[in-house]
Every structure is written in structure tokens, then in C-alpha cells.
Amino acid sequence: MKPFNLIVVGYGGQGILTLTDIISKAALKQGYDVKEAELHGLAQRGGSLDCHVRFGGGIHSSLIPRAKADLIIALEALEALRACYWVNKNTVVLINSKIFRSSLNMKKILREIKKFTRKIYVVDADEIVKKETGNILGVNIFMLGYALKKKLLPLKKENVWKAVEERIRKRFLQENRKIFEKSFKY
């Protein structure tokens, strides 16, 4: 398979590293060669964060080259715009409608992103997850399920869930299962 190039973005503290790790593990379970790139340190203190996952064949670099992403999963909208660095006209951009500490509004952000691609999905993940569980800790898992449901991510649901089980603490699994299943209903 031609490499699948996924970038997960958001700001530090949104569970991006966990989400990225789950996706990599799921791709490994599916028998793909996988490469992943992330950053630690200051990038986590509320700063922008972009994590790269590539799976399939013929991959050298773990960083996805500019304008080469197949899918962007953005846990926050300003970061979706920043991620256009990796977007081309065939890239799908999946956006959680949340905007965190930015002077831009959604309309403006979407207008800008449309200069790069028309394939945009927006979902109010923060609101939905909060309604379901009373907090927003599970937004990363919701976005993952939603991407699977919309067939944006070529991974099998069982493999993904297995990877979630291996990664998330037992105490939180039940809540995450609920969110994961819910995400397939939207």
C-alpha cells in the first residue's frame, strides 16, 4: 500500500500524544510498517503540537513532507489552519470546532483552509463529549471514532479499539468505550 499520511494537531494537554500512539499501534496490528514523529518538552505547555503517523509501504522519513498529508485530525480549529502546511487539494481535514485562545473565528478559519482543500469535516466534539460524560477528556477518542465512521482512516475498528485498551488506563476505559461507540452515531 502507498503510505497513508496522517497528522494529528491541537495544543498541548489535549491528549494528542495518546491519540497518535493509539493510531500507530492499530496500524501495526494491521501489519503495516509504521513511522511516527512527535515532540516533547515545551511544546506540551499549551503550545501547538503536530504529531505525524505514516503507515503502508516505502516510507523513509517519519516526518510527513510539506503538502503530503492524506488526513489531518485537528482537535482545535486554529491548529487545523496551521496544519495547512501539510495540506494539498486531496487532503481531508477533520476539525473539532473548538477555538482556543485565538483572535480568529470559525468562519475565517474555514475560509482560509478552503484555499487548500474543499474536503473539510467539522464536528462539535467538545460539546458532544461534554454532554455524554460531563468533561472533555475523551475528545481525542471521539475524533478517532468519528474519523473511522466517516471512513477517513483506513484502519479496522477492532484493531483501533484493541490499541485503545492497551493504552488507556483501566479506570477510564468504560467512559472511553462509551465515547468511542457514540462517535459512530454522528
Next chain:
Amino acid sequence: MKKELFGKRGFLFGNEAIVRGALESGVGYASSYPGTPATEIGDTFAAIAKDTGIYFEWSVNEKVALEAAAGAVFSGIKALVSMKHYGLNVASDSLLPLVYLGCPFVVVVADDPGSWSSVQAEQDTRWFSRLIHVPTLEPSNSQEAKDMTKFAFQFSQKHKIPVLVRLTTRICYSKSLVNFGKIKKGKKKGKFVKKEFKLGSAQTVALHKKLLEKLKKIRKDCEKSKLNFIEEGRGKIGIITSGVAYIYIKEAFQELKIKLPLLKLGFSYPFPSDKVKNFLKNLKKVIVIEELDPIIEEEVKKFSKKIKIYGKDFFSEAGELKPEDILVNLSKILGKKIDRNLSYNIKNYKEPEKRIPFFCPGCPHRSTFYAVKKALGKKIFAGDIGCYMLGVYEPFRMQDFVVSMGASVGISHGISKASGQKPVIFIGDSTFFHAGLPSLLNLVYNKANALVIVLDNRWTAMTGHQPNPGSGLTGMKKETKIANIEEIAKALGVDFVKTSNVWNFSQFVKDLKQAYSIKGVSVIVAKGECRLAFIRQAVRKGIKLPKFKIKKQDKKLEQLKDFGCPAIKKEKGKWLIDKDLCWSCSICKQLFPDLIEVEK
């Protein structure tokens, strides 16, 4: 225990792969001081040390960590020490003589091209290879990180010399599959052997000569080493590269559908000149692609006057090299067109507003900066390295300079002596232990006038909560004596010392005023545990903490802007506290007891 590290193969970060390489070499002793991007080498040792019988410690600083590793080698144990690039600046004083003495151990140093987590300088450790005369390996991915660590142990034993493994951020933080070899059980307990490592006061020049002879032999091995290899290609233009750039070049070849002759240097010091000369024989032009400084380029220039060299005129010395930098510049040099999607992106993409990192909600440092602002107003503010660096941004802007670990104190001393002014110094607990002690003593002994605030959040927070001497836990999670900063300051002769609780805001402000009013050196130990660590504990124990909410809207609440808590915001003219973000520190309620209340 990290499962990924055991079995037949694992999906590993470069940092984790280093540890696996050490396990396959029979390592018995590992030490480090945290620093991004190298921190997880230590974290990984910490996670596996007990089960594998290896000794691991977080030392107080890199110099001590390196010396201790050498001490283990003096006792017959295989040792590895890891650090970020700045760490080697601190430790190099001891590494030079250890090379003379022929002490075989492995030193892993991680550079941070692009300065993702390093504010001081963008530094290329490969210069140190030349200064210290230490054989140097440069892995390009996790598999090589593991294999080269193993090779480093063997090679250091063979030639009785330290070996440097040089990583960069993208290698540390990229994960890929690594095939494992066998784990080797090494000696865990040794015995100091007298005379084996002769120290030489009168022998320095003799030892230097001996080292130069040894380097000749090492160079011969390097010339033959498979870590430096040629990949055949077409044409008269070749490429020489090292580190992560190698991987990006392969990516670019695929994209541009080309294959140039390629020489990859994995064993890059001593420089394999013969191999390079040989490679250049049939070429008219050569492109040198390396991150940061033009080190390979300068070496190549020495002996190839006729050949045209492309290097730093295309690939910048500042910042990291990205895959697209290599793709675009290779196309330019070779006169090839780049993909239309890429050129569209380059033309139309502008980075949107930058996100400025901020103190976590409930961060004790926020309370400290706000209290200092209230208590002292505008002063000379000396900053240091750690999470509290964020005090440089809005709304505080309270750091006139940040230089290197411990420099807040040293520089303030000079200011105090040269100007007669009284600086206010911010220094974290880990930084205080790392490099603040000697400079605090210097303040006192040489009679400066300064207020030192030690921001004691109990952990080395910025790098991910490693323990330091104030934490009471060793790197192997054993309880130990807690170093009491107040007692230390008293013992050094500080004129006024007080420990303040950052969560008792009004008292904290009083303490700061008092401390600043005293002539001479005063120390305030601002105590308040890192909120991230504290909250994690609370969640684990199932402790529910109170959340706060606005009781009454009032003009006075405008002052909260200067407090800069991310949980507190104004929406549609009304102040509100975001429950999902509030981490229950209560300072806002202490500031406005009539306007803010506990949520029921």
C-alpha cells in the same frame, strides 16, 4: 516495566532504542540529568532499572552524572551517560581528561536543531568531537540508534576510549520498528582497580601523544567501518550526508525519481577522509547535506579543491532541516520541477498567529510572579531555565534575561556589584541544585545585594517531573534524604531566609516585601508543588478538589487580566471560570473573596 523494550522487536523512539542497545551490551550503570530531547533515555532506564538489575540515577547535573559513570567504569562496570547538548558544555571539563585516561564508556548527547525545547543557543555537538577527540556515531533512526549504541560499547572497550553517540530531536522523538539482538547480562557489582587509570600531572603531554597514536588506529577502523557506506547511483553528482538528513534524502529520491551516488557517514569522527576521497573520485560535483554547522563540508573542502561543492549555500545552518527543504533544494541544484501541490502550498501558506505557551492553571509559578509583582513592582528580574521561563511572556513580562542554568545568580552578582542595584532572581529548585549553589555562595561571600527566589515545586517539572534532591526520591524511586533549601541557604551565610507557602497569597506578599527590604542576600523558598504532579496524584487517589466560580460581576475583576489564568476569561462582557480548566489553586478567590466562591 516497558513491554516495548523486550521481545523480538519493538516500536521505539530513538531514545528508547538507545536503552535497548545498552541492554544488549551488558550495561550495569546509567546516569543522566534531564533535558529535552534526551530526557526519555533516563526515563526509560528509570522504568526498567529495578527489573533488569541495572543501577540508574538522576544526578544533580550532567558533570556529576558523567563523572559518576566514569567511576563505575573505574570499578569494572559498563556505563552509559546521557544528556542534552547543553549538558555536555557542563560535563566537558571532565570528559577531556577521561579521553586522555582511556576510560571506556558511552556518552549519548542529543542536539536540538530548530531549538524546539532549547532556548539558549542552537548548538552542534560535532564540534565537541573534535575538541575532545572522542569517536562519534550519528544514527539516522531508531534501529541505528540501537545498533550504534551496541557498537559504541564494543568500540569503547576495544580502544579504551569514551564513544559519543550524537542524536538530534527528530531521531529522539521518531518511532519505528527496531529488530532486537540478545540481551547481555553485564556485571552489576564491581571493584575499584588501582592503577589501571593513571592520572598524570606530569604526564599530560605524554598522554596527549599516546591519544594521538590511538586516534590513528581508530581512524583506520573508521575508514573500514560499515557505518560509513556508499549507495550506488547514476551520474556525476554525488551526495554526502549524516544523521536524519539521510532519511529525508531517500524520501526526496523517491519523490523526484532519481538516484544519485550517496555516501552516508554514521561514524563521522575521526573523519574518514580516504573513504570520502574515494567516493569523490568519479564525481564532478558533490552536495553535502547536514543539519546545523558545515562540519562535513569543511572537511571535504580540505582535500577536494577541484570539485564543485554545494552545501550551506543551500541548506541553512540555522534551524532544522525538513524533508521538504531537501526536496526543494535538490530540485534547484538538479534543475528539476517540484510537484504542483507543493509549489502551490509554498506560494499560499502563511503561518497563522503563534501560540504562546502559558503556565498551567493552578501553577505555583503564576502565584509567585503575581505576588512578586504585587509586592515589589518593577525591579531588575533575573530569569533562569525551567517552566518559570514562561514568566517572560504576557501578562508578566518579568524576566530581563535568561542565559543558562544557574546564570540568573551569577549575572545578578555582577549587576549588584557593578551598579549597586538589587536584582530579584527567579531560579527553580532543580536549577538551584544543578548550578545555583556555587553562585549563591559567591553572592554571599563577595557581599552582593540581591533577593533570590527559589521556585520550589518539588520536581524537575519542565522535562516531565524527574526527581531532584528536593523530591526525596531517587531515580529508582527509592526514598532518600530531602535536601532542605532553607537550611542550605543558612549554612552558606545568607542574611535572611524564609520558606513561603505560595498558596497563602497575602502572607507570601508580606514575606517578599520583608525579604527585599533587607540589605545583603536574602532567599525566599517559594514552596508549592507542581500542579500537574499534584493533580495527577489527586486523580489517582480519587480526591475531589473544589472548583471556583464567579459570584458577582464587578469592575474589580478586570485585575484578573494581570493574573493570566487560562481558566478565567471574559465572554460577552462577563467574567467566568472554565470548570474544565480550573485546577483549584484558590488564588483567585483569595484575591477577590467577595466576588469569587467555591462551586457547590
